[in-house]
Amino acid sequence: MADVTALTFLALCLPLAGALVAPVVIRIFGANGAWLLAIAPLLAFLHFLRFIPKIARGEVVTGGYAWVPSFNLSFSWLLDGLSLAFALLITGIGTLIVLYAGGYLKAHKDQGRFFSFIFLFMGAMLGVVVSDSFLMLFIFWELTSITSFLLIGFDHERAAARRAALQALVVTGGGGLCLLAGLLLLWNVTGVARMSELMGFGDLVRESPAYLAVLILVLGGAFTKSAQFPFHFWLPNAMEAPTPVSAYLHSATMVKAGVYLLMRLNPIMGATTAWEILLPFFGGLTLVVGAAFAIGQTDLKLKLAYSTVSSLGLLVMLIGFGSEHAVAAAALYLVAHCLFKGALFMVAGIIDHETGTRDITRLGGLMRAMPLTWIIAVAAALSMAGLPPFFGFLAKEEIYTALVGGDVRALTFTAITVFGNALMFAVAFAVGLKPFLGRPLETPKHPHEAPVLLWLGPAVLAALGLFAAVFSNFTHAVLSSPIAAAIRQTPADIDISLALHPGLPLVLSALTILLGIGLYWQLAPARSAMAGFLSAAGRGPDHGFDLAISGLVRFAGRLMRVLQPGRLQIYVTCTFLAVAAILLIPPVVYGELPRPPAWPADVGLHEWAVLLIAAFGLAAVLVARDRLTAIVSLGIQGFAVAIIFLLFGAPDLAFTQFMVETLSVVILALVMTRLRLSPGDRRPLAHGLFDGALALACGLGFTLLLMRATQAPFNDALTLFFNTYSKSIAHGANVVNVIIVDFRGTDTLGEIAVVAVTGLAILALIRIRAGSERKLAANDPALEAEGR
Template identity: 65%
Template sequence: MQRGTFLTFIVLLLPLLGAALAPLLTRWAGGKAGWLLAIVPSLVFLHFLGMLGMVSEGQPITGGFDWIPSLGVRFSWLLDGLSLTFALLISGIGTLILIYAGGYLDGHPQQGRFFSFILLFMGAMLGLVVSDSFLMLFVFWELTSITSFLLIGFDHEREASRRAALQALLVTGLGGLSLLAGLLVVTQATGFNDLSTLLGSGDALRSSPLYMAAFVLVLGGAFTKSAQFPFHFWLPNAMEAPTPVSAYLHSATMVKAGVYLLMRLNPVMGDTAAWETVLPLFGGTTLLVGTLLAVRQTDLKLMLAYTTVASLGLLVMLTGFGSELAVEAAVLYLIAHSLFKGALFMVAGLLDHETGTRDVTALGGLRKAMPITFAAALLAALSMGGLPLFFGFLAKEEIYAALGFGNGWAALATLVAVAGNSLMFAVAFAVALKPFIGAERKTPKQAHEGPVSLWLGPLVLALAGLLAGLASGWVHAGFSSPMASAVAGRAVEVTISTVPHIGMALLLSAVTVGLGIAAYLSLGTLRGGMAALLTTIGWGPDRGFDQFVRGMLHASVGVTRIVQNGRMDTYMTVTFVCVAAVLLVPMILFGEFPAVPVFPDLQLHEWAIILMAVIGIGAVVYAKSRLVAIVSLGIQGLAVALLFMLFGAPDLSFTQFMIETLSVVILALVMTRLRLALSDHRPLGQKLFDMSVAGLCGAGFGLLLLKVTQQPFNDALSQFFNAYSRTIAHGRNVVNVIIVDFRGFDTLGEIAVVMITGLAILALIRIRAKPDAGKAKEIGR
């Protein structure tokens, strides 16, 4: 492994190592643990920052090593403009989140567990965005779902937290299965199992007849992860998690995993009618639904959560729109959103931590008590509102330049974007202004500015949104252009600056600001109207999720009562029917019946053995008691043992003799100890059905064995065992060497099965019927 490859591998492992040490470090360092653990993501950030020069010049960095060489699976990574930007956002914001969490959860008895979970998530998300191998991508994709489940349900004593965690896990977990199926279809369609090769394959996937199947399955994974309508409901419910989780997972990182996947696959799956119709349709719907639900809320975190849903919809709509400007707009908005939304979430948590409430209607006049928090909130809101000098302004200008009014579809998308951005403007300033201006309100806790660990993160992210807008040329050269190039699949140069350009985009921005101010001033009316509308509608996807889970539980109980009814005869019948179907159905469907063999000329003793087997079968069928049937059943085994002996396999014959003798003895012993009817009382119809099933199983096995014996014999294994039994295993008896050495684990497994069976038989024999209460009293007297 080369030095650079080894170093990147170690860097990817750093968050996982930090997670292992977090509980111990927290017990040792106490309140300073957040600052110390922040060193881990800061080192990751610096490592990836060092790659910025090469990647910005258009040179992707790949690396890795063979993971499962026999299957062609590699642990490999791809670092281009898209994955590197995500890695820097994850590690950079992660550094601030760990510091913030140290202050937010200071004194919490489970703070060490929290740090461990969030570092595990950080490692999973880093692995996801840098993965090149499909398998590696899926493994980290599912790991983000598992770790987010742990974080959302961190306060596991509250029912709401447990429900939200389970809901997020089920929704994103089902989406993960859809993604796995999609990646398998992509591999089947193209023959590639890594992103770097797939991205260089041109139209291989788009021209495949499997494209539509891959498209639907991949969208299933992306839409559930990035909370697209109608799967949006899990993200606001996830606000039951502590605020550091909300600020990190559900604004800057995890919920953008679906958007990342769509952006990553845009060069090979985009530019089709399906892509450019479905993504804008669902993205636009999600944008409107998210913003309308946001104005309904009074909880600061829920207001921000629903605008996150809306922002993800906007990103999906832009990614699917297809044009180069739309790709640039999506890239700019993704970066801007990560900065301002992470800051605002931390502001919401800081207000809750210092005042004891997140209800925007119960807050006011905190500007003097919390001046730094107010400054951070205002700066972040200015970027979210898309006002000049901020990076959010560049994103909004590029959105309107990309959509425009070129045709009816573009005009509709533009109107949706204006409406959504206007409502997000109103929510942004509701969060940033209403708690701080106006008359001071009495809060559950005496309000005061939080410690540096709480206001550092939001202030840095808010200032970053301003500095990125002012230094847009440098940001475009290092981040925006390489990222847009990776999403578009060709070289793209982003040139937009903070200097307003007179045109349609600026006019639409002005309209957005005007509508946003009007919505902000009438927020109470809008909230009441949405509340009335939702009450009228009643049902929603969140309630539908509960109904779905209850329905699945009832269905599973019903199915269990049918297939697990406690009757051994039912289990045996189902098992043998399935065996017969597996053996015979493929032969019937594909015409794979064996050729009719020529009946050989048999000698007298061979006829005698066959006759003995037939007599044994008749004895089993016509036996009047179960004990006689068991003894008669051993006749077939003895006949087979005689055949082995006659055809030169005395060791197999001896083994068969032992098995049949022991089986008959043990079964007879068990039958005498269990309280079973001596004779078979099944009705005639049941006997005929069971006989048919047994006959079909026997026919299936017989036909399968005939088919196998009619295939050309491959003696490669025979030659191998003959050549190496003596030289490697030092044994002359090839059969014994195979059983003991070459198949030693098989033999061990068979011994374990026999042992478990013996223990089960012993347990059955030792069962004693308990006397009923009446008899017990009589005995006592």
């Protein structure tokens, strides 16, 4: 068991190791380095592959390491049918994407940086799907947002890429904060902080008064990550990223993170009225909106991006239904979508790479120039369209089996699904077939077949879509059924196959195909109609995001001008107001004022002399006519305190006080002379009275605090410790020196560093000021003469 835990930890760290070595490997081997880098995700894939027999038997694998035991925090993982399937998809498709990126970005100056980012994302996504602890889940969840920001904005010299990256980060990062709040509420309700332990608290969560709040917060995290309406706009904009990013993050992995979360929490939060209303409603709406927008696009990647939005809506809708067939359909469609959409995205990248355009209106007749790519595209399109003998057909049949029913709700969502699937049918063949048929059109580059690094990935995914359907019994046994069992937390046995099974689902499939063919046949008019509708509908959520960010920036600017007006007097006043409030309000409110001190009866003459010196210094500060005199007079207070230390047997403390006061006076005097401030205090009487009252309030507050502290019982634990161990451990008889040098050596070093840095900063300011004066004098002979 220990070996399995260590190997699993190593498998989770392999992508992170790949991120470290990627720039060096690419620098040495160039594009061929992709073959070496692909070894890391391949080894992780092979490791997770070993768990299939155990997971297929219904077992669960857990492990990890204690992170902060005192807070019950651990780096722990959970492998069941759901998390194992995602881990296999992430590492398996990740291996193909690494190879694909090696060919797609060949000779790119930042190829090494790209591979580092893609490996970092791979590690973050792996962490999300295998996390058992809430904290680990949240950390990796946010890491996916950060790494996707880096990948989307990879071409950072383009404004569109920077905007898309920022938009994705803001939307998904905000959703991550909602998820954190939801997980904390779950922790508060159940008292557990691990997914494996949470599974037994479903009834408690559903009956809790906090259930609705938890649900809304969790949906906020899931809907933003999986691009559900109205947060769908960030995903198509993320197509500004290079095609390998689109194929990996935004079809096969990251955008499925929200779906994964909903599947994982289905046993805990599902089967409630709110769950069964919100998820089908937003999922169905996203399905139709995404598919309709996909029809209206001419860019291949944008068509696929909007169809991904639609597919994610379909998955969320199925999870909301939650029935046995609905969960089975979600499991099947999850796998099918990863296979065909990853392949089609890579095909779109091949077309763009080899022809120089992704505009569907400028593409045609590529079948002769790119026959292998055409075969791959058609295979992936057949699966996306839900046609046999591909895995997408099994998923579509199971979807209709799950949705059919006699009530209004079932009829409504069945109609929505048929319409959405028909739209996706048309999109599938618009991408996978239309660019290859007809007469060849002139393109920016002469089209030709792609190199092996480009076609290998989509070919493998398309072939897997065929293999999974033909050998459906094997696929269900090792993948589909374990996924469904993990989602429902009950044994599942999916048995759908390519064999025709007459019934209403088959009729609905035929209807979908007929509608899809009609839409494909009338693709250009449908695209024009959609463009006209969007134009009439006006600006949508994407523009709303820009308005929100613009408004936030303006609000922040106005708030900054109020809180940070650039006047030191305001900053200092606010600081001392806060200090006075903190020192005076709590003792008054909570009755913690100190007892009035008794005046000592035996005050010596020398002590009266010290007090008179302090009073003289205070009077000198108040009546000083210029700032330099006030600063020098202020030092008298510190010297008086130093004398008190000296009289009461603390010469080292007195020496420190003398040094601090001397340096303070010298530095302040030096700064004041350099700043060329007005020699006197020009404040109006009202300002002077306010500042004086504020100074008295702060002084009174510190006085009361010190009096209250001295009246508390003295705890001599530290005194006894230092007296006991100073000689035996640090070998020093002077306890104070031992504390400073040994017990608090690091703290003392830090204090020395602070003083040194402060001195350097002051020296730099003085030199900058002197340099500016010399330049002014050089430009103005009158100033130079005045200086002399």
